[in-house]
Amino acid sequence: MTDMLLGHGRPPSGDSIFFIGNATVLLRYAGFTILTDPSFVHRGESVPLGYGLSTTRLVDPAAEIDDLPPLDFVLLSHFHGDHFDQAAEQGLDRGLAIVTNPEAAAAVEERGFTNTTRLETWETLDRRSAKGRLRLTALPAKHAPAALAVALPDVMGSLLELWRAEATGPEPSGRLYVSGDTIMHEGLREIPERHPEIDLALVHLGGTRVMGVTVTMDADQGVEFLQTIRPRVAVPIHYDDYDAFTSPLEDFVAAVRSAGIEQSVRTIRRGESLSLEGAIVAG
Numbered sequence: 001m002t003d004m005l006l007g008h009g010r011p012p013s014g015d016s017i018f019f020i021g022n023a024t025v026l027l028r029y030a031g032f033t034i035l036t037d038p039s040f041v042h043r044g045e046s047v048p049l050g051y052g053l054s055t056t057r058l059v060d061p062a063a064e065i066d067d068l069p070p071l072d073f074v075l076l077s078h079f080h081g082d083h084f085d086q087a088a089e090q091g092l093d094r095g096l097a098i099v100t101n102p103e104a105a106a107a108v109e110e111r112g113f114t115n116t117t118r119l120e121t122w123e124t125l126d127r128r129s130a131k132g133r134l135r136l137t138a139l140p141a142k143h144a145p146a147a148l149a150v151a152l153p154d155v156m157g158s159l160l161e162l163w164r165a166e167a168t169g170p171e172p173s174g175r176l177y178v179s180g181d182t183i184m185h186e187g188l189r190e191i192p193e194r195h196p197e198i199d200l201a202l203v204h205l206g207g208t209r210v211m212g213v214t215v216t217m218d219a220d221q222g223v224e225f226l227q228t229i230r231p232r233v234a235v236p237i238h239y240d241d242y243d244a245f246t247s248p249l250e251d252f253v254a255a256v257r258s259a260g261i262e263q264s265v266r267t268i269r270r271g272e273s274l275s276l277e278g279a280i281v282a283g
Contacts, residue, residue, distance in 0.1 A: 031131025047081030062271035077180030140187035207247025
C-alpha cells in the first residue's frame with residue numbers, strides 16, 4: 001500500500017484529495033473544489049449521534065474551516081454529528097451549496113442553510129466549471145440493519161464522474177465514489193452492475209457501534225466492499241477520529257493483505273494528500 005503524498009498542512013492547490021480527518025476530504029479536480037462531510041470540532045469535544053448518544057473526538061482535524069479555499073459545494077452523505085458538526089454549523093457560510101439526501105437537507109435547512117440540493121438514490125446532478133464538468137449520482141447506502149434502521153439517519157453514497165475541459169470523448173476523465181457511512185447490504189451490489197468502472201473509492205470504515213450494533217463497515221466488511229465494488233484504487237477514511245469506532249485502520253490493512261488485494265489500496269493520514277494530477281489516479 002503506497003502512500004502518494006503532496007505534503008502536510010494547508011490543502012494543496014492542484015488536483016488532489018486532501019484528508020482533513022474522519023470523513024472530511026477536500027477534493028479538487030476538473031476545476032471543482034468539493035468538501036465532503038464537514039467535521040471540524042477539536043480533540044476532546046463531543047458531537048451528538050441522536051437519542052441522547054454522543055461520541056468524543058480523539059484527534060484534531062488537519063485543517064480549520066478558515067484554511068479552506070472557496071468551495072463549489074459540500075457533499076454531505078448524511079446528517080450525523082461526526083459528519084456535520086457544531087463547528088461546521090457555526091463556521092460555514094449559510095449560502096454555501098450543499099448536496100445531500102432529502103432527510104439531511106431538511107436538517108441543515110432547519111439550521112439556516114439555504115442552498116441545498118436533494119437527491120434520491122440513483123438521481124443525478126450535472127454541473128459545469130470553467131475547467132470541466134461533473135455528474136453526481138446518488139448511490140445506495142444503509143447505515144444499519146433493519147432492526148436499528150429507524151434510529152439512524154438516511155445515508156447517500158455518491159459517484160462523481162468528472163470531465164476535464166480538454167476531454168474530447170464521452171468517457172469521464174475520472175470516476176470517484178464516496179461510500180458514506182454504510183454497512184454491506186444487497187443494495188450495494190447494484191452499483192457495479194450500473195457503474196462497473198470506478199477509479200477511486202473513498203471508503204468509510206471504523207466499525208462504529210451504536211447500541212451494540214455495527215453501523216459502519218469494519219475490516220472484514222471493508223474487504224467485502226472492495227471485492228464487490230472493485231475500484232481501481234481505494235482510500236480508507238473514517239476510522240479513528242472518534243471513540244465510537246471499534247475497528248482501526250491497522251485491522252483493515254491486515255485484512256486487505258490477507259485477501260491479496262493490497263495493491264488497490266492507498267492509505268493517507270490526516271494532513272496528507274493523494275495527487276490526482278494527470279489522471280484521477282496517479283500511478
